[in-house]
Amino acid sequence: MRTRQRLSLLTVAAMIGVTGCSQGTEPTESTAEQNVAATTSCAGKGELTMWERSGGNKDMVDMLVAAWNTKNPDCKIALTYIPHTEMVGKIAQGIASGQVPDLMGMDLIYAPQFEKAGQLVDLTDRIRAWPELATASSGHMTVATYDQRLYGVPLYADVSALFYNKDLFKRAGLDPAEPPTSLSELRSYADKITALGGDVKGYYLPGNCAGCNIFTVGPLMWASGAKIEAAGPGDEPLVGDGVKQVLQFERDMVRAGNVHDGDRTENGETFHLQFGSGKVGMMGTGNFNITLARQQNPGMDFGIALLPGVAPNSSASFIGGDLVVVPKGSKRVNDAVNFMKFLLSDDVQVEVYAKALNLTTRSDMVDNKYFQAEPLVQDVAKALTVGRTPYTLTFFEQINSPQGPWLKMLQRAYYSDDDLDAVIADAKKEMKEIAAKS
Missing domain, CATH: 3.40.190.10 (Periplasmic binding protein-like II)
Structure with missing residues (x-):
């Protein structure tokens, strides 16, 4: 776990608030849009933009995006890595100006600060009924929750x-x-x-x-x-x-x-x-x-x-790693949610995460053919059962x-x-x- 951003997120949150971005200036979605059932495929057409921090698990994120792009050629994700020392400021500036990606990976430890500041899309009504969340990494889901509302799902786990x-x-x-x-x-x-x-x-x-x-x-x-x-x-x-x-x-x-x-x-x-x-x-x-x-x-x-x-x-x-979240102002929330559903699907958990010998982000996916052939991954996966995230x-x-x-x-x-x-x-x-x- 490397050292990370030196910019105070409290300062960032204050800066965002001053701009008025949290005062309802971002596009809002209708109830009908919010009730669209999630799938693992495109909801719309056209390229999606995603930001991810450098210094994380780049190989894993690259593989996940490539798997989505192969399955969804009509709405491929264009992935941009932001230097980890610049990520917080970049997100804050993007939210303030309205120039945000459609979705982004976020170091899970900082999620509560952005959730409290009101700068992430509340996904509760869209995702809370997903059965996959019952076995999703508890550390990730703890920090993806603020005031009993859900703002993201695991992207990868360390x-x-x-x-x-x-x-x-x-x-x-x-x-x-x-x-x-x-x-x-x-x-x-x-x-x-x-x-x-x-x-x-x-x-x-x-x-x-x-x-x-x-x-x-x-x-x-x-x-x-x-x-x-x-x-x-x-x-x-x-x-x-x-x-x-x-x-x-x-x-x-x-x-x-x-x-x-x-x-x-x-x-x-x-x-x-x-x-x-x-x-x-x-x-x-x-x-x-x-x-x-x-x-x-x-x-x-x-x-x-x-x-x-x-x-x-x-x-x-x-338990460390990243969440995938949606910044306020995103115009492709449905597709961002579908990408989350894709990440948590049985097939991706086994054929992308486990095949590459990376930890699955669902505990019920640990018993798979790839981990069975690699005892060390099975051993390290036991840490998920005793792990916590501050x-x-x-x-x-x-x-x-x-x-x-x-x-x-x-x-x-x-x-x-x-x-x-x-x-x-x-x-x-x-x-x-x-x-x-x-």
């Missing part, structure tokens, strides 16, 4: 899990069929792998990447019963003993020499390449690393387990900002001798102040 190098397990005298199921086991295994010496370390900890840490360290806290973010004004962040327990665990891993010194400067740019180096025993990373690790290191034998908590057999995962209107400011309280807390915990209670208290205060402004 989940975090514990990848472990079976070759290093064997060398260290560990059973490659028995990955750690608690933080204490994780520490013990890491000690043994690090003891192999050379340039091998038992664990990987990205020291300068806020997004990487919420993706991989955040679940350790959730699995230990903690709550991290403040959802809104008055909500309490960093609640539960698991926060301090995990911070102490990570501090101890650093002090024990179980991570490479260079990990401290990891800002997300090379995060996805670390496990495939073959020099890391265990690492929290995402399903995207299955293919990458094999490309980097074809001979490496590795496994995937759930990210553990303090108690044995506790686990959690971060829901807050200030995710960037609280969590993902390189200057935000989350990363400052982690770095003090990992690399200083500061009292952990004081470290947590400082972060808690700053997170509450941020949330109070939402």
Whole structure:
């Protein structure tokens, strides 16, 4: 999970509101149009425009659009990638000016802020009866919902899990069929792998990447019963003993020499390449690393387990990825909805997502012929059952900002001798102040 936009979405929302775009100037649809039954084919004719952020799962999105275009030659989608650092501003400017795409992919974590600002089309009456939504990724659907209204469906899913190098397990005298199921086991295994010496370390900890840490360290806290973010004004962040327990665990891993010194400067740019180096025993990373690790290191034998908590057999995962949504002002809402129906269809879930060994976005589609032939995908798909997605209107400011309280807390915990209670208290205060402004 890479670091993302530095532009405050609260500022964006305010800017949009000033333009008057949210005052009903966009085209409205008749009730008859809203009641058109969704299909997986064109509702109209002519090219559809779609924006998607760079830095996401480009290969998957390209395949999905190509599959739609093959099936629907009369209304092909013209896909444009917007640099992820520019996407939020681009969307805001487009909505303000009326120059919006017909549909777009959106980093799921930012959806609540745009939903609250009234800048996405409310799709509730069109899609709420779809049976496919019953098994759609719960993390995606949580952030696709605002005030009990629905604004999108999953485009693709990224989940975090514990990848472990079976070759290093064997060398260290560990059973490659028995990955750690608690933080204490994780520490013990890491000690043994690090003891192999050379340039091998038992664990990987990205020291300068806020997004990487919420993706991989955040679940350790959730699995230990903690709550991290403040959802809104008055909500309490960093609640539960698991926060301090995990911070102490990570501090101890650093002090024990179980991570490479260079990990401290990891800002997300090379995060996805670390496990495939073959020099890391265990690492929290995402399903995207299955293919990458094999490309980097074809001979490496590795496994995937759930990210553990303090108690044995506790686990959690971060569900990330993108939603497909419709910006206010779109003139092709029916076709955008049909594309959503297409994405969730049995055929696309199996013959596009699963065939490419990407996670299906419906849990009932995990048992398919392609995943059956690839046990690692089956293993990582288990993370969907324990995954969650933070829901807050200030995710960037609280969590993902390189200057935000989350990363400052982690770095003090990992690399200083500061009292952990004081470290947590400082972060808690700053997170509450941020949330109070939402």
